[in-house]
Amino acid sequence: MLEDIKISRAIIGRYSEDLINSLESDVAIVGGGPSGLTAAYYLAREGLKTVVFERKLSTGGGMWGGGMMFNQIVVQDEALSIMNEFGIRYKMFEEGYYTANSVESVAALTLGAVRAGAQIFNLISMEDIMVRGNQFVGLVLNWTSVDIARLHVDPLSVQCKVVLDSTGHEAKVTNKLVEKMGAVLNTTNGSLVGEKPMWAEQGEAATVENTREVYPGVFVSGMAANATCGGHRMGPIFGGMLLSGKKAADLIIEKLKNR
Numbered sequence: 239m240l241e242d243i244k245i246s247r248a249i250i251g252r253y254s255e256d257l258i259n260s261l262e263s264d265v266a267i268v269g270g271g272p273s274g275l276t277a278a279y280y281l282a283r284e285g286l287k288t289v290v291f292e293r294k295l296s297t298g299g300g301m302w303g304g305g306m307m308f309n310q311i312v313v314q315d316e317a318l319s320i321m322n323e324f325g326i327r328y329k330m331f332e333e334g335y336y337t338a339n340s341v342e343s344v345a346a347l348t349l350g351a352v353r354a355g356a357q358i359f360n361l362i363s364m365e366d367i368m369v370r371g372n373q374f375v376g377l378v379l380n381w382t383s384v385d386i387a388r389l390h391v392d393p394l395s396v397q398c399k400v401v402l403d404s405t406g407h408e409a410k411v412t413n414k415l416v417e418k419m420g421a422v423l424n425t426t427n428g429s430l431v432g433e434k435p436m437w438a439e440q441g442e443a444a445t446v447e448n449t450r451e452v453y454p455g456v457f458v459s460g461m462a463a464n465a466t467c468g469g470h471r472m473g474p475i476f477g478g479m480l481l482s483g484k485k486a487a488d489l490i491i492e493k494l495k496n497r
């Protein structure tokens with residue numbers, strides 16, 4: 239016999255366990271798009287306690303829709319080793335241009351991150367940062383539904399050793415740092431440089447180049463790296479996002495090892 243109340247108890251109990259267990263982590267990743275998921279995989283695989291907070295119902299960010307809803311993505315040679323690592327199938331279109339199904343890509347990145355040990359929470363938005371003096375110490379979270387309904391409900395906080403801003407074009411974490419703390423960032427102008435117009439080749443290179451620690455304990459990846467440090471957009475080519483996620487993970491692993 240199935241008891242309805244037991245189903246509720248199981249869900250509330252398990253979820254609460256996971257959330258309480260995530261109140262303190264090594265790395266909190268804000269945004270479960272391609273760069274955040276890639277980083278989550280490599281960080282968790284290294285044994286770091288990694289938690290991803292994703293605002294939407296589904297992970298994958300801007301990857302689902304491929305280019306203008308044609309659900310294919312393009313990747314270049316440099317990113318094929320990461321595609322292989324996640325078991326994402328691809329086909330050569332022309333030399334140097336490979337296509338993959340965007341739905342398979344999101345599913346594989348998500349499963350890879352989870353199986354590596356990352357904890358993913360969907361439907362939770364980062365609404366602020368937590369600091370001690372000038373030091374970044376954690377994130378302030380709320381249900382996305384609270385934000386959408388514009389309800390005046392106070393948030394909860396989580397602590398982490400480092401945060402990765404993988405929020406895409408909006409660069410939510412670095413924006414908060416500048417807006418609320420007047421933080422001086424490790425960028426060319428010390429502040430948010432901003433995203434530039436479409437230029438795939440430059441944008442892809444910049445995405446990886448811009449992936450860095452922009453403030454003590456605060457890293458940026460993917461389009462958030464370009465929005466923060468300045469870089470062209472690149473349309474539906476995703477190799478740079480995967481490479482950026484891996485670079486972010488490598489930098490964070492290095493930092494936490496040396497602590």
Ligand code: 48H
Nearest residue numbers: 269271272273293299300363364405406460461471472473
């Ligand atoms: C929790 C949040 C919050 C928040 C946002 O946009 P994304 O896919 O990010 P990337 O950088 O991994 O990939 C970028 C790529 O998708 C893209 O947009 C490209 C290649 N554009 C090129 C072009 O020319 O336009 O994912 C970011 C994720 C999303 O899932 C958001 O919902 C999530 O971050 N997010 N999660 N709290 N405050 N803000």
